[in-house]
Amino acid sequence: MTIQTPNGFSLDTAGRRIVVDPVTRIEGHMRCEVNVDSNNVIRNAVSTGTMWRGLEVILKGRDPRDAWAFVERICGVCTGCHALTSVRAVEDALNIKIPNNAFLIREIMAKVLQWHDHVVHFYHLHALDWVNPVNALKADPKATSALQQAISNHSKSSPGYFRDVQNRLKTFVESGQLGIFKNGYWDNPAYKLPPEADLLAVTHYLEALDFQREIVKVHTIFGGKNPHPNYMVGGVPCAINMDGDMSAGAPLNMERLNFVKLKLQEAFEFSQNVYVPDVIAIASYYKDWLYGGGLSATNVMDYGDYEAIQGQKSTDRLPGGVILGGNWNEVHPIDPRDPEQVQEFVTHSWYTYGAGNNDKGLHPWDGVTEPNYQLGPAAKGTKTNIEAVDEAAKYSWIKAPRWRGNAVEVGPLARYTLAYAKGVDYVKGQVDEALGRFNTLAGTNLTAKQALPTTIGRTLARALEAQYCAAMMLDDFNHLIANIKAGDTSTANMEKWDPATWPKEAKGVGTVAAPRGGLGHWIKIKDGRIENYQCVVPTTWNGGPRDPKGNIGAFEASLLNTPMQRPDEPVEILRTLHSFDPCLACSTHVLAPGGEELARVTVR
Amino acid sequence: MAGLETFYDVMRRQGITRRSFLKYCSLTAAALGLGPEMVPEIAHAMETKPRLPVLWLHGLECTCCSESFIRSAHPLVKDVVLSMISLDYDDTLMASAGHQAEAILDEVMTKYKGNYILAVEGNPPLNEDGMYCIIGGKPFVDQLKKVAKDAKAIISWGSCASYGCVQAARPNPTRATPVHEVIFDKPIIKVPGCPPIAEVMTGVITYMLTFDRIPELDRQGRPKMFYSQRIHDKCYRRPHFDAGQYVEKFDDEGARKGYCLYKVGCKGPTTYNACSTVRWNDGVSFPIQAGHGCIGCSEDGFWDKGSWYARLSDIKGQGFGIEANADQIGLAATAAVGGAVAVHAAVSALKRAQHKGDAQ
Numbered sequence: 002m003t004i005q006t007p008n009g010f011s012l013d014t015a016g017r018r019i020v021v022d023p024v025t026r027i028e029g030h031m032r033c034e035v036n037v038d039s040n041n042v043i044r045n046a047v048s049t050g051t052m053w054r055g056l057e058v059i060l061k062g063r064d065p066r067d068a069w070a071f072v073e074r075i076c077g078v079c080t081g082c083h084a085l086t087s088v089r090a091v092e093d094a095l096n097i098k099i100p101n102n103a104f105l106i107r108e109i110m111a112k113v114l115q116w117h118d119h120v121v122h123f124y125h126l127h128a129l130d131w132v133n134p135v136n137a138l139k140a141d142p143k144a145t146s147a148l149q150q151a152i153s154n155h156s157k158s159s160p161g162y163f164r165d166v167q168n169r170l171k172t173f174v175e176s177g178q179l180g181i182f183k184n185g186y187w188d189n190p191a192y193k194l195p196p197e198a199d200l201l202a203v204t205h206y207l208e209a210l211d212f213q214r215e216i217v218k219v220h221t222i223f224g225g226k227n228p229h230p231n232y233m234v235g236g237v238p239c240a241i242n243m244d245g246d247m248s249a250g251a252p253l254n255m256e257r258l259n260f261v262k263l264k265l266q267e268a269f270e271f272s273q274n275v276y277v278p279d280v281i282a283i284a285s286y287y288k289d290w291l292y293g294g295g296l297s298a299t300n301v302m303d304y305g306d307y308e309a310i311q312g313q314k315s316t317d318r319l320p321g322g323v324i325l326g327g328n329w330n331e332v333h334p335i336d337p338r339d340p341e342q343v344q345e346f347v348t349h350s351w352y353t354y355g356a357g358n359n360d361k362g363l364h365p366w367d368g369v370t371e372p373n374y375q376l377g378p379a380a381k382g383t384k385t386n387i388e389a390v391d392e393a394a395k396y397s398w399i400k401a402p403r404w405r406g407n408a409v410e411v412g413p414l415a416r417y418t419l420a421y422a423k424g425v426d427y428v429k430g431q432v433d434e435a436l437g438r439f440n441t442l443a444g445t446n447l448t449a450k451q452a453l454p455t456t457i458g459r460t461l462a463r464a465l466e467a468q469y470c471a472a473m474m475l476d477d478f479n480h481l482i483a484n485i486k487a488g489d490t491s492t493a494n495m496e497k498w499d500p501a502t503w504p505k506e507a508k509g510v511g512t513v514a515a516p517r518g519g520l521g522h523w524i525k526i527k528d529g530r531i532e533n534y535q536c537v538v539p540t541t542w543n544g545g546p547r548d549p550k551g552n553i554g555a556f557e558a559s560l561l562n563t564p565m566q567r568p569d570e571p572v573e574i575l576r577t578l579h580s581f582d583p584c585l586a587c588s589t590h591v592l593a594p595g596g597e598e599l600a601r602v603t604v605r
Numbered sequence: 606m607a608g609l610e611t612f613y614d615v616m617r618r619q620g621i622t623r624r625s626f627l628k629y630c631s632l633t634a635a636a637l638g639l640g641p642e643m644v645p646e647i648a649h650a651m652e653t654k655p656r657l658p659v660l661w662l663h664g665l666e667c668t669c670c671s672e673s674f675i676r677s678a679h680p681l682v683k684d685v686v687l688s689m690i691s692l693d694y695d696d697t698l699m700a701s702a703g704h705q706a707e708a709i710l711d712e713v714m715t716k717y718k719g720n721y722i723l724a725v726e727g728n729p730p731l732n733e734d735g736m737y738c739i740i741g742g743k744p745f746v747d748q749l750k751k752v753a754k755d756a757k758a759i760i761s762w763g764s765c766a767s768y769g770c771v772q773a774a775r776p777n778p779t780r781a782t783p784v785h786e787v788i789f790d791k792p793i794i795k796v797p798g799c800p801p802i803a804e805v806m807t808g809v810i811t812y813m814l815t816f817d818r819i820p821e822l823d824r825q826g827r828p829k830m831f832y833s834q835r836i837h838d839k840c841y842r843r844p845h846f847d848a849g850q851y852v853e854k855f856d857d858e859g860a861r862k863g864y865c866l867y868k869v870g871c872k873g874p875t876t877y878n879a880c881s882t883v884r885w886n887d888g889v890s891f892p893i894q895a896g897h898g899c900i901g902c903s904e905d906g907f908w909d910k911g912s913w914y915a916r917l918s919d920i921k922g923q924g925f926g927i928e929a930n931a932d933q934i935g936l937a938a939t940a941a942v943g944g945a946v947a948v949h950a951a952v953s954a955l956k957r958a959q960h961k962g963d964a965q
């Protein structure tokens with residue numbers, strides 16, 4: 002049976018059904034089912050979030066100043082994003098303006114996280130969809146060295162360096178204990194890299210593993226630890242003492258700031274010499290695999306972030322907005338406070354809005370969540386042994402958010418599409434240069450509008466965003482130093498620390514350009530306590546199920562029309578799903594409505 | 606298995622000579638009461654012993670434990686994964702997915718029956734028949750019980766697996782349950798923290814590989830080597846606590862001088878962890894050094910013990926004494942002893958005097 006979705010996709014459930022559960026190399030738990038036709042082309046796709054934690058229920062009645070730590074534990078991969086969004090939401094509700102130093106330190110921390118998350122995603126969660134470590138054993142290290150020297154100025158480029166890595170890999174593979182590479186799809190023809198490129202990428206897998214633990218030390222200095230650095234409503238907890246008594250024991254002094262600066266510089270170099278060149282080089286071998294665009298070709302959204310001037314949203318260095326229908330000439334403004342814009346639907350989610358209301362969309366400030374786990378009539382298996390879900394009924398622990406009723410894609414590709422469309426100079430320069438290098442290597446002549454809305458484009462946009470963040474955080478650091486030099490060492494505004502100074506009721510919203518896309522937290526405060534807390538996170542936008550009108554979301558749309566080399570080996574499905582960097586722990590948690598307890602929680 | 610990197614290879618790569626290695630083998634032989642003729646056999650065993658298989662499962666969690674694990678600086682995590690253990694299943698890092706991934710569990714459980722380690726990150730929810738966390742269409746708790754059955758031992762990574770952590774905070778909507786309340790017949794090593802320190806995680810693993818035994822555990826099941834003292838005990842700001850020098854509010858003069866954070870809510874005095882000794886991320890810093898109080902993330906139920914910014918003395922039943930240890934605190938909690946001695950900032954000087962007296 003063929004279904005035409007209102008947002009322009011054609012779904013056919015006639016062919017063979019393939020189930021991938023668990024989808025691995027993601028954060029959290031996810032299931033994917035697809036139907037392939039007789040040519041092994043994907044004609045229907047179903048994305049199911051398979052976990053629910055109920056974090057926002059837990060927040061009810063707590064001190065708003067404590068919320069950052071609870072919501073930070075929504076995700077340990079994008080660690081700090083939710084904490085930052087939370088303190089922004091609370092400060093918005095209580096009208097607290099933080100000192101400029103605190104603003105800059107938070108900006109550096111946010112970009113360090115963005116950078117770290119993107120690097121770990123590409124090398125450790127995504128690369129094995131493109132790179133075959135077993136094939137790297139066939140490489141001539143001299144050829145790898147030549148390739149490295151052709152694509153960048155990275156200092157580690159000698160044949161001996163690559164030979165050492167290859168020898169180590171050989172020992173590992175020959176041990177017969179393949180560890181994380183076990184049962185990989187290493188003889189699948191979907192892998193296209195020549196051995197020398199595979200060896201280059203495996204080597205950088207290990208280099209990135211080494212460096213990712215270095216860059217997070219910036220969080221350790223400002224926030225005491227990573228994962229899960231500490232945040233604080235009103236500013237940052239790391240006080241500055243440059244040359245006074247006991248400076249050496251203070252959170253921030255000359256030595257600490259020098260440490261931060263060094264790590265920021267190293268990150269910048271790694272993006273320039275390793276990450277971005279690797280993505281372009283690998284992509285050039287996959288020039289014929291331009292699948293996976295889905296919704297990104299038409300509808301993208303972000304709230305905007307990275308103000309150049311604190312408090313002036315118009316100075317966002319990655320501006321927000323919404324593009325619909327692929328019209329890059331018109332960017333619609335977005336307002337997270339407007340009840341008509343961001344709404345969540347639960348028609349196909351394992352929640353209920355109550356009898357008669359199940360097809361309604363609710364703005365986060367008025368969100369309702371009551372779990373309602375049930376499989377549809379066409380599902381196969383049992384309630385505790387699902388063989389196939391029924392996507393005509395409820396089939397996911399993720400809700401379906403929409404912007405004015407439209408399904409949109411979020412993430413680095415969405416931000417880069419918006420920035421490119423709005424003519425942000427840095428982004429335009431990056432995209433055009435990267436495309437030029439890609440076209441030269443691949444012998445193609447693709448435009449931005451052709452190349453970006455693809456799986457490869459999504460992966461490239463992420464690499465470019467990491468590079469941009471590295472440049473911006475160095476800029477933020479220079480501003481921090483200039484600010485301190487000008488005599489301002491303030492790091493916290495404690496005027497409204499005491500809940501006695503707060504209004505009886507307040508509500509606020511915080512947004513962040515999280516690694517996986519636009520993230521928003523909505524809070525209602527009453528009598529000094531959290532009355533209502535709601536998060537609408539990137540993977541909810543991308544990985545959510547269908548809405549009552551039948552519009553499909555970004556994950557499902559992206560898989561359509563992709564041919565699979567071997568339907569039993571989900572390389573292509575993983576490749577495209579991973580290009581979104583799914584975060585299921587983020588997407589699957591909910592909030593009860595104001596004052597209302599969850600009805601279905603039973604204690605046995 | 607030609608080319609397998611064994612215990613010996615790892616020692617060699619870490620700069621230990623063949624001569625030292627053989628000496629180590631003969632000492633081992635002597636310790637076991639074996640004659641010198643057995644030394645070549647021991648050496649041979651160590652040269653060919655396969656890497657320990659580890660199956661790392663994920664329940665309800667945030668993946669912060671895995672993220673922390675890959676931050677390990679000594680040993681480097683690449684050395685752990687390539688040379689020390691065989692990380693055969695870990696949904697966060699493994700190449701395969703779906704049924705190819707699930708097949709690994711069965712294979713390892715059969716081939717290494719009783720000889721693999723089960724590492725658990727997160728915990729199983731028990732409400733809704735376990736379907737708040739679904740793996741392969743079935744409840745996570747089923748997978749956990751299945752893999753636990755033939756494991757040699759279980760490591761409960763982090764506060765989720767050890768105690769329940771954030772999803773188990775009141776009202777625990779999914780009935781998220783720690784591992785030891787679901788698995789009863791295996792040794793369980795709890796490595797709490799949200800997340801645990803990277804080098805603590807790899808320290809526990811390398812201890813087990815090096816000494817071929819489980820580290821000594823306290824009454825709660827935590828390795829004593831990392832969890833037997835409070836953050837307060839070795840905090841670099843401790844002298845300020847004893848001297849009565851406190852941060853009164855964030856970003857004040859005391860905050861800039863690195864004074865004690867007790868008055869702004871630091872939970873260091875009741876938190877057992879290695880943050881003030883091992884420190885975080887290759888020893889760079891730890892929360893108190895960066896100016897925020899400890900939130901007590903390695904303690905059972907820390908989410909429900911009051912605000913991060915509330916003083917310990919304000920919290921019922923959270924009194925602490927300077928020389929109390931984990932077992933005593935545990936006993937006090939078990940016996941439901943209320944009104945334990947609370948340390949108030951104002952009397953710290955008096956306390957100091959008392960302690961001088963204790964020492965004499």
